[in-house]
Amino acid sequence: MADTNSTPILKDDLDIVIPTIRNLDFLEMWRPFFQPYHLIIVQDGDPSKTIRVPDGFDYELYNRNDINRILGSKASCISFKDSACRCFGYLISKKKYIFTIDDDCFVAKDPSGKEINALEQHIKNILTPSTPFFFNTLYDPYREGADFVRGYPFSLREGVPTAVSHGLWLNIPDYDAPTQLVKPMERNTRYVDAVLTVPKATLFPMCGMNLAFNRDLIGPAMYFGLMGDGQPIGRYDDMWAGWCMKVICDHLGFGVKTGLPYIWHSKASNPFTNLRKEYKGIFWQEQIVPFFQTVTLPKDCNTVQKCYIELSKLVREKLSSVDEYFIKLADAMLTWIEAWDELNPSEEATELPKFVSK
Numbered sequence: 001m002a003d004t005n006s007t008p009i010l011k012d013d014l015d016i017v018i019p020t021i022r023n024l025d026f027l028e029m030w031r032p033f034f035q036p037y038h039l040i041i042v043q044d045g046d047p048s049k050t051i052r053v054p055d056g057f058d059y060e061l062y063n064r065n066d067i068n069r070i071l072g073s074k075a076s077c078i079s080f081k082d083s084a085c086r087c088f089g090y091l092i093s094k095k096k097y098i099f100t101i102d103d104d105c106f107v108a109k110d111p112s113g114k115e116i117n118a119l120e121q122h123i124k125n126i127l128t129p130s131t132p133f134f135f136n137t138l139y140d141p142y143r144e145g146a147d148f149v150r151g152y153p154f155s156l157r158e159g160v161p162t163a164v165s166h167g168l169w170l171n172i173p174d175y176d177a178p179t180q181l182v183k184p185m186e187r188n189t190r191y192v193d194a195v196l197t198v199p200k201a202t203l204f205p206m207c208g209m210n211l212a213f214n215r216d217l218i219g220p221a222m223y224f225g226l227m228g229d230g231q232p233i234g235r236y237d238d239m240w241a242g243w244c245m246k247v248i249c250d251h252l253g254f255g256v257k258t259g260l261p262y263i264w265h266s267k268a269s270n271p272f273t274n275l276r277k278e279y280k281g282i283f284w285q286e287q288i289v290p291f292f293q294t295v296t297l298p299k300d301c302n303t304v305q306k307c308y309i310e311l312s313k314l315v316r317e318k319l320s321s322v323d324e325y326f327i328k329l330a331d332a333m334l335t336w337i338e339a340w341d342e343l344n345p346s347e348e349a350t351e352l353p354k355f356v357s358k
């Protein structure tokens with residue numbers, strides 16, 4: 001997909017963020033799609049280890065020493081030894097859009113056998129509106145060959161700006177550890193040719209392995225929660241970001257899409273290790289989800305930062321009884337916003353769009 005003068009679309013407006021603990025040979029398969037774009041590689045784990053990046057890619061790489069040097073004491077909000085570290089890439093980027101992908105995600109093929117340019121599909125999703133206020137039964141009405149169906153109010157057909165595009169996975173599905181344990185051989189072979197808007201007031205489990213978002217619209221809300229080294233849970237970083245992001249998108253009138261594109265997820269991480277990471281989260285989420293489902297943000301929260309700071313207060317107030325970890329997480333959410341505003345001073349706060357219901 002290129003713009004009129006055959007420059008890859010959003011070439012200078014999008015960063016690809018990759019969290020990694022391994023050499024990035026997987027990029028060879030993505031080269032036709034990713035090479036024109038700038039990569040931000042967040043190296044996790046031992047900073048003295050050298051990460052090999054295939055020749056020909058334009059990238060910047062940050063390890064833990066870099067994160068500590070750049071953020072100083074605020075580095076405490078960036079997870080260590082967990083893929084949640086990827087959010088440092090969102091912080092340091094200066095671009096309008098972000099696409100983040102795991103290094104065990106490869107190019108998938110659609111039913112016709114054609115290789116899927118996941119980045120291109122995310123860009124289409126992000127650049128077209130969402131429809132959170134009224135469900136279109138023919139899925140994304142802005143896609144080629146689709147439209148609004150009879151009975152869809154014309155007053156709502158303009159849609160709202162799309163903040164997030166959530167892609168899916170063929171082969172290894174993003175299952176939690178208990179499901180992985182009881183279905184170790186299950187593979188996702190079902191290619192569903194659909195893009196859906198997640199309706200307003202509906203939460204969903206956001207997976208970080210194949211995800212794009214409008215950084216200008218929702219970037220400050222995309223903090224991948226404090227996980228990994230020294231933390232009581234793991235593998236809930238993307239879930240946490242997805243729940244915070246969704247309540248803020250609902251409040252500010254932005255949309256979230258899920259469905260295409262698919263990537264080929266090649267590696268099943270160890271279910272026993274995953275169970276150890278997820279264990280507390282499996283219990284806590286039965287209280288966390290109702291918390292997010294009942295969150296209301298004040299009308300004067302008219303920027304993502306203000307919403308996020310308010311959310312941090314509510315987390316401290318309402319979830320500290322679940323575990324004291326949430327006090328630490330609420331603090332980390334504030335540190336994240338301080339870091340965001342420090343590294344991105346010039347970005348004007350996003351004004352309320354005209355269609356937000358008062």
Ligand SMILES: O=c1ccn([C@@H]2O[C@H](COP(=O)(O)OP(=O)(O)O[C@H]3O[C@@H](CO)[C@H](O)[C@H]3O)[C@@H](O)[C@H]2O)c(=O)[nH]1
Pocket residue numbers: 018019020021022043044045080081082083084085101102103104174207208209234235236237238267268269
């Ligand atoms: O300590 C670590 C471990 C891994 N990474 C990098 O993060 C991604 C995902 O790692 P991996 O594919 O090994 O793990 P999965 O279980 O498949 O990941 C799923 O769980 C989510 C984690 O919350 C993740 O978003 C899902 O895809 C790779 O790029 C590793 O290199 C790391 O940075 N630090």
Ligand SMILES: [Mn+2]
Pocket residue numbers: 102104209265267268269
């Ligand atoms: Mn993986």
